[in-house]
Amino acid sequence: MSKITQYSTIGALMSGHLSGDFATGTPHNKQLFGLGCSCGISGELTVSQGQFWEATAGEPLHHFTDKHLPFLQVTEFVAEHSFSAKNVTDNNIDKLLSEQLPIANIFLAVNVKSCFDEVVIRRPQRDEKHSRTAKEMSEVQHVDKLSSVSGQLIGFWTPELFGRISVPGFHFHFLSDDEQHSGHVLSFSAAEATVDYQEKETIEIHNATSEKFKSLDIDITQLDELISQVEK
Numbered sequence: 351m352s353k354i355t356q357y358s359t360i361g362a363l364m365s366g367h368l369s370g371d372f373a374t375g376t377p378h379n380k381q382l383f384g385l386g387c388s389c390g391i392s393g394e395l396t397v398s399q400g401q402f403w404e405a406t407a408g409e410p411l412h413h414f415t416d417k418h419l420p421f422l423q424v425t426e427f428v429a430e431h432s433f434s435a436k437n438v439t440d441n442n443i444d445k446l447l448s449e450q451l452p453i454a455n456i457f458l459a460v461n462v463k464s465c466f467d468e469v470v471i472r473r474p475q476r477d478e479k480h481s482r483t484a485k486e487m488s489e490v491q492h493v494d495k496l497s498s499v500s501g502q503l504i505g506f507w508t509p510e511l512f513g514r515i516s517v518p519g520f521h522f523h524f525l526s527d528d529e530q531h532s533g534h535v536l537s538f539s540a541a542e543a544t545v546d547y548q549e550k551e552t553i554e555i556h557n558a559t560s561e562k563f564k565s566l567d568i569d570i571t572q573l574d575e576l577i578s579q580v581e582k
């Protein structure tokens with residue numbers, strides 16, 4: 351599939367719609383790749399080879415077993431293009447990819463593999479009541495700085511034009527090779543890394559159908575501020 355399938359939007363999520371409106375079903379697809387979050391943003395989800403991992407502060411990394419979630423962005427990933435690069439960081443990866451193709455207006459699924467010198471990841475705390483706002487959630491995040499860790503960044507490049515649908519720019523989640531560490535990536539650096547990517551020409555968006563979502567009041571100005579604050 352040359353498409354990204356997305357459940358809900360970053361805009362709805364950041365406007366506080368955190369309930370599990372979408373069913374994941376039973377993913378058997380070994381190529382399924384992507385990211386998301388669990389209900390109430392209780393965990394950051396990373397999807398690798400069809401397996402769903404949930405990273406929650408204070409809990410060991412575990413398989414995500416809840417069948418419902420509020421936000422998910424997945425694709426069937428095939429490493430159509432690949433390059434190796436030296437001194438790869440969150441600050442220059444857009445430049446490195448731009449040397450391969452013009453990226454400003456397209457979607458990419460991106461997989462970066464390395465023994466990273468450093469990866470800084472963020473995990474939320476579980477919220478059983480699902481009562482906090484996206485902003486409150488962002489204020490109680492747990493940040494880990496991992497050093498000399500083998501693993502992969504799993505994520506997407508979204509053009510600025512689609513910035514209320516998905517996180518504009520890169521949105522990466524990390525999964526360590528030993529399956530002990532995962533979370534939303536804040537920064538990373540690698541002396542050498544392999545970057546696999548695939549252009550995605552279509553994005554399919556499943557909009558929530560619940561009454562709660564239909565009556566959700568979305569303040570666009572506030573939303574834009576929050577997206578740049580929380581997700582970048």
Ligand SMILES: [Zn+2]
Nearest residue numbers: 394522523534
């Ligand atoms: Zn994330």
